[in-house]
Every structure is written in C-alpha cells, then in structure tokens.
Amino acid sequence: MEEIILEAQNLTVYYNGRPAIEGVNLRIPRRRITAIIGPSGCGKSTLLRCFNRMNDLIPSARVEGKVLFEGVNIYAPDVDVVEVRRRIGMVFQKPNPFPKSIYENVAFGPRIHGVRDRRKLDEIVERCLRAAALWDEVKDKLHQNALTLSGGQQQRLCIARALATEPEVLLMDEPASSLDPIATMKIEDLMRELTREYTIIIVTHNMQQAARVSDYTVFMLAGEERVGRLIEFGPTQQIFTRPRDRRTEDYITGRFG
Amino acid sequence: MELRKRRELIGKVFEGIALTATAIGLVALTLLLLDVARRGLGVLSWSFFVNYPSRFPEQAGIRSALLGTLWVISLTALFSVPLGIAAAIYLEEYAPRNRLTRLIELNINNLAGVPSIIYGLLGLELFVRGMRLERSILAGALTLSLLILPILITASREALRAVPMSLREAAFALGATRWQVVRHQVLPVAFPGILTGIILALSRAIGETAPLITIGALTFIAFDPRGPLDKFTVLPIQIFNWVSRPQEGFHRLAAGAILILLVVLLSMNALAIYLRNRLQRRYQW
Numbered sequence: 001m002e003e004i005i006l007e008a009q010n011l012t013v014y015y016n017g018r019p020a021i022e023g024v025n026l027r028i029p030r031r032r033i034t035a036i037i038g039p040s041g042c043g044k045s046t047l048l049r050c051f052n053r054m055n056d057l058i059p060s061a062r063v064e065g066k067v068l069f070e071g072v073n074i075y076a077p078d079v080d081v082v083e084v085r086r087r088i089g090m091v092f093q094k095p096n097p098f099p100k101s102i103y104e105n106v107a108f109g110p111r112i113h114g115v116r117d118r119r120k121l122d123e124i125v126e127r128c129l130r131a132a133a134l135w136d137e138v139k140d141k142l143h144q145n146a147l148t149l150s151g152g153q154q155q156r157l158c159i160a161r162a163l164a165t166e167p168e169v170l171l172m173d174e175p176a177s178s179l180d181p182i183a184t185m186k187i188e189d190l191m192r193e194l195t196r197e198y199t200i201i202i203v204t205h206n207m208q209q210a211a212r213v214s215d216y217t218v219f220m221l222a223g224e225e226r227v228g229r230l231i232e233f234g235p236t237q238q239i240f241t242r243p244r245d246r247r248t249e250d251y252i253t254g255r256f257g
Numbered sequence: 258m259e260l261r262k263r264r265e266l267i268g269k270v271f272e273g274i275a276l277t278a279t280a281i282g283l284v285a286l287t288l289l290l291l292d293v294a295r296r297g298l299g300v301l302s303w304s305f306f307v308n309y310p311s312r313f314p315e316q317a318g319i320r321s322a323l324l325g326t327l328w329v330i331s332l333t334a335l336f337s338v339p340l341g342i343a344a345a346i347y348l349e350e351y352a353p354r355n356r357l358t359r360l361i362e363l364n365i366n367n368l369a370g371v372p373s374i375i376y377g378l379l380g381l382e383l384f385v386r387g388m389r390l391e392r393s394i395l396a397g398a399l400t401l402s403l404l405i406l407p408i409l410i411t412a413s414r415e416a417l418r419a420v421p422m423s424l425r426e427a428a429f430a431l432g433a434t435r436w437q438v439v440r441h442q443v444l445p446v447a448f449p450g451i452l453t454g455i456i457l458a459l460s461r462a463i464g465e466t467a468p469l470i471t472i473g474a475l476t477f478i479a480f481d482p483r484g485p486l487d488k489f490t491v492l493p494i495q496i497f498n499w500v501s502r503p504q505e506g507f508h509r510l511a512a513g514a515i516l517i518l519l520v521v522l523l524s525m526n527a528l529a530i531y532l533r534n535r536l537q538r539r540y541q542w
Binding site for chain 1: 353354421423424425426427428429430431432433434437441442446
C-alpha cells in the first residue's frame with residue numbers, strides 16, 4: 001500500500017455561491033506523480049489550488065470539506081497558511097519569474113522564511129538550480145534579469161524557486177502548456193527526477209503527458225450543471241488501459257472533451 | 258478609380274485637420290513662452306533671487322516667495338506622499354471588494370475633481386481656525402496635501418493595478434505574507450508609476466494659488482520663513498500680486514517669476530520622466 005501525504009475529504013468549492021467542484025474525495029500517495037486530467041472547466045485547477053489554499057486569494061471563493069496534509073486539516077482555523085504554502089509549493093501555467101535576477105528569484109523564498117546568511121543562500125540557490133536542471137545554463141549569469149531567459153528556462157527557474165522553500169509537495173498547473181516540445185520534454189524528465197524527494201500533483205490538458213509522466217491519474221468531469229466531480233482515480237496504467245467508468249473511457253479514447 | 262481618389266483625398270483632409278489641431282496647441286504654447294521670456298528674461302539677475310518684494314520694481318525680488326514655495330512643497334510632499342501611497346496600497350491590496358470599498362473609491366475619484374478653492378475653504382475652517390495654525394506654512398501645506406491626496410491615491414492605485422496578478426500569486430505560493438508580497442514584489446514594480454504620480458501631483462500643488470489665498474497666505478512678505486508656523490507667500494501668489502499692479506516694471510517681474518516657476522515645474526516633470534525610464538529598464542516585462 002502507498003503512503004498517503006494529502007487527502008481531500010468531501011471537498012466542495014463555491015465561486016460566488018455556485019459550486020465549481022463538489023464532493024471530491026482523493027488520496028494522494030507520497031513521492032509519486034498524480035495527474036489530474038479532464039476537459040476544460042471541469043475544475044482541475046480549482047481542485048489543485050485547494051491543496052495550498054490559493055483559493056483564499058479569490059474573494060468570491062469558499063471552500064467546504066477538508067484537506068488533510070500529513071493528517072492535519074489545512075483548512076482548520078489555527079493553521080498557518082504561510083507555513084502550508086511553504087511546505088506545498090506551486091508552479092503555474094505561464095512562467096512567472098519575478099522581474100529580478102535569477103539568483104534573487106530562487107533566494108526570495110528562503111529569505112522571507114528567515115534565511116539571512118549569504119553562504120547558506122548561495123548554497124540553496126545552487127542546489128535548487130541543479131535540482132531544476134538549470135544550473136549549467138545559468139551559473140555564469142546568476143545576476144542577470146530572469147526575464148532574459150527563454151520560456152522553458154523561466155519555467156525551470158520557477159520550479160527551482162518553488163524547491164527553495166524545501167516543500168514536500170509540488171503542485172503544477174499545466175506547467176508545460178506554454179512551452180515548446182523540447183522544453184516540455186525537459187520539464188517532464190525533471191518531474192521524474194524530482195519524485196525521489198517530492199510528491200507532485202500535475203494538472204494537464206495533455207493526455208499523452210499524463211500517461212507518460214504520472215503514476216496515478218485523476219479523471220474529473222463537469223456535467224450539464226457545470227459542477228466538476230471526480231469520476232475516477234487509479235494507477236495511470238489502469239486508467240488508460242482498463243478504465244472502470246464509461247465516461248473515463250470515452251474521454252481518453254477521444255470521444256469527447 | 259474615382260472612388261480610390263476620393264478615399265485618399267478624405268484621408269489627406271483628415272490628416273490636415275489633425276496636424277492643424279496639434280499645431281494650434283504648439284504654436285499657442287510657444288508664443289506664450291516666447292512672450293513671457295521676452296518680458297521676463299531681462300529681470301533675471303542675482304538680486305532678483307536674493308531680494309525681498311519691494312514697492313520699487315527695480316529693487317524687488319522673489320526671495321521670500323521662492324523660499325515659501327520650497328517650504329510648502331516639501332511639507333506637502335512629507336504629508337501627502339506616505340498617506341497617498343499607504344491609502345492606495347490598502348485599497349488595492351488589502352481592502353475587501355465590497356460596497357463600502359467601492360463607495361470610498363467613488364468618493365476619492367470625485368474628490369479629485371473638486372475645485373481647489375473648496376479645499377481652501379476647508380483648510381481655512383479646519384487648519385487655520387479649527388487647529389489654530391493661523392496663516393502658516395503648515396496650514397498651507399496641510400491644505401495642499403488634502404488637495405493632491407486624491408490625485409496621488411488614484412495614480413498610485415493605477416500603478417499597483419498594473420502589476421500582473423501572476424506576480425502576486427508567485428510570491429504568495431512561496432509562503433510570503435501579504436506585506437512581504439507588497440513590499441518585495443508589488444511595490445518595486447509599481448514604483449516608477451507611483452513616482453510619476455507623486456511628481457505630477459506635486460507639480461499641481463506648486464502651481465496652486467486659490468486655496469492658499471483662501472486660507473490667507475500673505476502677498477507681501479519681507480522676511481525669510483524660518484519654520485512651519487511662520488507666515489509665508491509662494492511664487493504663484495507673488496506673480497498674481499505683481500501682475501495686478503499697474504506699473505510696467507512689476508509686470509516684467511511677474512514674467513521673470515513665471516519663468517522661474519516654469520523652470521521648477523519642467524525640471525520636476527523631467528525628473529519624473531528620467532526616473533521612470535531608468536527604473537522601468539530594471540523591471541521590464
């Protein structure tokens with residue numbers, strides 16, 4: 001049996017009082033890649049953003065149910081959101097480096113969490129850039145503006161930046177959708193590499209990508225009333241070869257979506 | 258063929274109209290500047306800067322008015338800039354999006370359009386009489402601060418709103434607190450825009466006459482203001498005073514003072530443009 005790191009219990013998210021996803025129950029295994037797939041508007045990103053409470057930033061959003069992280073409900077009133085987000089990092093759809101130097105991008109996380117020592121910061125920056133397979137490309141220009149990097153490099157920088165706060169989980173919201181195939185391949189290789197230490201949850205539109213990189217797959221679907229529900233969850237191989245639900249089969253064989 | 262010629266003709270005519278419109282503005286401004294320069298350049302001398310106003314045009318200078326303007330503008334900046342930026346940060350980054358916030362926003366926008374003399378009346382009641390500051394530099398600076406606060410807040414909010422949401426999300430996702438997000442990511446990016454707003458708002462304050470006359474700033478000051486509670490005058494009031502006299506000598510003095518005021522204003526605007534370009538190169542998107 002896999003060890004569980006994150007668990008959604010009866011999770012419902014409302015935007016302006018209307019449910020966007022409803023009654024989601026899900027157990028995310030540690031140090032595995034879990035892919036969330038489904039057609040546009042099925043609530044994949046909404047579900048992903050529940051795991052680090054990013055929905056808090058949307059004033060009209062309300063979350064019901066529980067998300068247990070290492071057994072603790074991150075929506076409990078006494079939980080420190082800042083600490084949750086430090087331990088559960090996020091990489092966004094469009095690369096969004098800070099308009100600062102490459103070094104400062106990676107150092108920002110540790111800095112705000114209290115790391116002051118310059119040598120310690122240097123070491124974190126190098127380790128994270130290496131882990132994100134970017135070090136060799138940028139080691140001679142660490143103090144150049146991050147926006148001078150290519151899109152693929154920027155996205156790997158965002159991954160390095162997320163790693164710098166020493167998270168246990170990485171949430172990735174279509175991290176390769178704005179990248180070319182070569183940059184996408186690099187990101188996918190990197191994800192496989194990262195599962196030695198990290199749990200990854202990735203939202204993707206691209207079913208081949210889900211099949212290639214993930215260990216487990218979640219299939220979500222919104223019905224007529226446009227409320228996203230979890231349809232099926234299981235090992236990726238099983239979802240793609242022997243799905244239990246007709247709707248999953250229809251989706252992965254391209255009959256809709 | 259006929260149609261094509263007609264279309265081209267219409268295009269040319271419109272271009273001509275637009276060019277004329279631009280030219281009218283430019284020509285009027287140039288003539289104005291030339292006229293002021295022709296009449297005022299002659300009076301610019303060392304004594305014009307170091308002399309107090311006088312009954313005799315050849316002995317009069319702008320010393321007290323220039324000092325008064327510097328005092329008033331410095332204090333106005335000191336009061337209004339921190340308040341304006343802080344209010345803008347609150348409204349953009351912290352305030353819940355509800356009816357109360359919208360009401361506040363609407364009122365700030367309206368306040369930016371209130372005639373400046375109304376602020377003068379407010380300053381007269383509140384600062385001169387209510388707080389018993391008399392006709393002091395402090396009362397003037399507080400009045401002008403109220404006047405430019407709405408402009409400052411609106412300009413700063415626009416600068417903050419132009420910062421992409423993705424930047425805030427990136428910082429929040431790393432576990433930054435709201436203040437850390439604002440301080441380290443949002444403000445540096447918004448700063449060039451805020452700076453431009455500050456300098457334009459101060460430029461507005463430096464040229465204001467009506468509210469200061471309303472609170473009773475004097476038109477004849479023959480001593481240096483030494484502290485915020487001293488009586489004062491400012492350049493626009495001095496200019497107003499000289500222009501309203503019959504003698505030609507005072508009109509020349511007024512033209513000279515206008516030149517100085519223009520130089521101060523244009524250098525402030527140039528500074529705004531310079532700083533904005535310099536900082537924007539660092540934070541390019």
